[in-house]
């Protein structure tokens with residue numbers, strides 16, 4: 001399977017089968033906190049990067065192999081999924097294949113495009129992002145494609161949620177000294193009040209960010225968040241649960257996950273230890289893949305992470 005991975009544990013969605021219809025890393029943002037590394041394919045042009053039939057076949061296989069092991073089918077992956085032109089057809093196919101919820105995790109940048117908003121209307125959950133309360137911070141944090149303006153992006157979020165009947169859960173990534181001051185939080189909250197999401201998920205960069213100067217806010221900020229966002233918010237911490245993978249080649253299965261989802265070393269050991277593969281074997285394999293320049297180790301927040309080179 002090339003376009004579908006998991007189930008993987010998600011901080012907000014339990015166990016999730018991920019559908020990734022994009023070449024790595026295709027996005028119209030270059031967020032300073034992105035866990036996938038630098039945007040190598042910086043575009044705002046929508047296209048069917050891979051054939052619909054091939055992605056559908058992968059969805060079908062993953063769903064039938066994992067019948068009772070997942071809660072959501074989630075469109076996410078190597079960038080911004082709404083850049084896949086026929087994402088609406090893929091969402092429809094997912095709905096036909098399972099009665100589990102279908103979710104789209106998006107940066108929300110092009111919800112102001114009717115084709116994109118119509119396509120996402122049939123999903124059960126849409127999870128957009130908003131990390132900035134003004135254009136300057138938007139440019140500093142998300143480093144968007146020049147065609148994307150803050151005000152029209154924001155209007156897209158507001159208008160979409162006026163007609164959308166599914167769950168609209170907004171994610172805000174907070175970073176130390178960048179958007180975690182009282183003034184910045186109030187400005188973000190003011191924009192969120194216009195959008196009226198069903199829930200706000202406050203995140204902090206728990207995995208290694210693209211820019212190494214990005215940091216997790218100090219604990220003191222949590223009190224400020226609670227005061228400003230009140231009960232509306234849900235502050236997220238590292239995910240619980242296990243990463244599922246197909247039996248077979250360790251390298252292929254590991255790369256499939258960490259291309260889209262960097263893993264903590266302890267998560268890799270937990271997911272791959274078996275009667276044929278001990279912790280020692282896994283550590284040897286990780287070192288070998290590192291020496292072949294296929295994966296890269298980084299230390300962040302006192303934890304070891306592995307991601308694809």
Ligand code: SF4
Pocket residue numbers: 027028029030031033034035036039078079080107
């Ligand atoms: S965090 Fe999401 S929107 Fe930002 S650069 Fe990474 S993939 Fe794109």
